Amino acid sequence: MKEDMVKLISAEGFEFVIDKKAAMVSQTIRNMLTSPGSFAETEHGEVTFPEISTTILEKICQYFYWSLQYASGKETEFHIEPELTLELMMAANYLHT
C-alpha cells in the first residue's frame, strides 16, 4: 500500500483504495490510522468494515472527496439517493463523519 493511500474494505469484501487524506475526513478512521500501535490497521493501511455494505461504503468515499473539494472552496451539492439515507446515516455516525 502506497504511503498516501489506504484501503477500505466493505462487508462483501469490496476494496476501495483512496487517498489517506480523504479517509481521514472520518474521525474514526483518522484515529485508527494515527494512534500509535493500538490498531493493526496502522501497519497495513487497510481497514475492514464488516458492517458497512459496498454501496454505502462507496457513497462514503464519495463524501470524503466531496468534503475535501468543499473545504478548498468548490461548494457543490452532495446528492443522496433516498433509499440509502438511513443506512448511510448510521454508517456516518459510526465513522464520526
Add this chain to the structure above:
Amino acid sequence: MGGACSRKRDQLDNGDNLNGRVSRRFCKSGSSKWLGTSFTRASMDVIQGNRRCPSLMELCIYKIREDINKYSTLSMLPRDLSQQIFDDLVYSQCLTDSILENFRDCALQDLNFGEYPGCNDNWMDVISSQGSSLLSVDLSGSDVTDSGLFHLKHCKNLQALNLNYCDLISDHGLEQISGLSNLTTLCFRRNNVITAQGMSSLSGLENLVKLDLERCPKIHGGLVHLNGLVKLESLNINCCSCIADADMKHLSGLSNLKSLQIAFSKVTDYGITYLKALHKLALLNMEGCPVTAACLESLSDLGALLYLNLSRCNNLTDDRIDKFSKLRSLKVLNLGFDDVSDAILTHLKDLTNLESLNLDSCRISDEGMVNLAGLHRLKCLELSDTQVGSSGLCHLSGLANLESLNLSFTAVTDGGLKKLSGLSSLKSLNLDARQITDVGLAALTSLTGLSHLDLFGARITDSGTNYLRSFKNLQSLEICGGGLTDAGVKNIKDLASLTCLNLSQNHHLTDKSLESISGLTQLVSLNVSNSRVTSSGLQHLKPLKNLMSLTLESCKVTASDIKKLQSTDLPNLVNVRPE
C-alpha cells in the same frame, strides 16, 4: 454498528428557549436576567463567519427532513440518531402531527418542543410512548391541557418538565404529575390559575432540585407544601406579587437551598429572618422588595452568599447600611436605582471578593470612588446615571481586572478618560454621554482588547473614527451622535470582528456607507436608521450572510425592499424594521 450512544444530553436548563432559533416570546423579565448582565456581554460573540463543510451526518439529516413524508417510523434507528432527526425537525419548524408519528416508541430521552407552534394534547400520546426512556420534555408555550398531562404517567423516569407559559394547565394538571417522583426540575412560569391547592400536588416530588414558579399570582399560601422538599436547591418565585412574609416561613428548613429569587414580592425585613439558617444560600434576588438594609442582619452569617440583588428596593436608603460590610463573601452586588449615597461605598470597601458592582442611578459621586480603589477583583462596574466625574476615575486606574465599565450619563469628560488608558483588561466600555468627543476617544487607543464600545450619544466625528482602528478585536460598536459622514465610516470597514453595528441618527450617511460596511461579513445586527440610506444601497448588504437583524427606519427604504433582500440573499435575516 450504530448502537453506541455518545451524544451528550443537553440539560433542560430554565425557562429560556434554547432551540437555536429566535424565540417567539422574548422574555423581557428584567429580574431573573440580572445575572446575565452582571458580567461582560456574550452570546452574539460566538457566531463564526465562514461556512464549514457539512458533515455526512448533517447531510443525511437534512435529506431525511426533505423526505420525511416517505417514512412511517424511525423506531428502527438507534435513539441518538432519531433524537437528532427530531431536533432538526423542530429547529426547521417542519414537525407536524403526522410527522411526529414517526417517533412513536423510539425510546427518546429529550423532547424539546419549546414554544413550538401546534404542540397540543394530540401530541401527548407519541410523547408518552417514549415510556421510561423519557428524561426531559419541554412543552412551554403549548396548548397542552390538564388531561394531556395524564399521558405523562407512563414516563416514570421523567426528570425535567417544562410547562412555562402553558395557559391551559390548572391545579388539576398538577395532580396528574404528582406521582412523577423522579422529577428534579419543574417549571411553571406565568401560570395565572394555579393556586395553593395545586401546590399540594408537589409535596410528593421528593427529588425536586429546581422549581420555577416565576409570575404565578395565586400561589400564596402554597409554599407550605414545599417544606418537605429537602433536596430543593433552586427556587424562583420572582414577580409572584402575592408572596409575603408568612410564605417565607416554610422555606426556613430547606437547608440545601442555594438559589432563591423573590423579586417584586411583598416580603419585608421580617420575612428575610426566616433565611438565617440557609447556610448554603449562594444567590438571593430581592429586587423590588420592600426590604431595608436591616434585612442584611439575617444574612450576615451566610458565608456562602455570592450574589445579592437589592436593586429597585424603594425602602433601601442609607439607613443602617453599615451592615453591608459584614457580607465578606459577596462576588456580585446590585444596588441599581436605590436611594443610597456615597456613604454606602465606605461600607463596601472591604468586600474584596466583589467582582461585579452595579450602582446604576445611585447618588454616587467622585467623593465615594476612593472606596473602590481596593476592590482588585472587580471585573464589572456600572456607574450609569451617577454623578461620577473625571476625578473619580483616577481611583479606578489600579483595577487591573476590570473588564466592563459603564460610564453612560455620568459627568465624565474627555480629560478623565486618560485615567482609563492603563486598564488593559477592559473589554466593554460604555461612554454614552454628550460631553465625550473625539479627544476622549484618542486617549483610549491603548485599550486594544476592547470588544464592545458604546459611544451612542457622544459627539464623535469622522476624525474620531481614525482612532477606532486600534480596536482590532471590536465586536460591537455604537456611534449615534449625528457627527459621522461616509468618510468616517470608511475607517470602520476593516474592523473585521464586528458583529453588532449601530450608526443610526447619523443623518449624513448615504449608500456609500453601506458599501464600506459590505465587507463586515461577521455582522449579525446592523442599524443605520435615520440616515440617507436608500433601497439602492441594499445590494451592498448581500455579502452579509450572518445578518439576523436589520433596522433602517426613517430611511428611503421600504419593508418590501428589505423582504426582497431577505428572500434572495439573506436567509438568516429574522428581525427587520420597517416590517
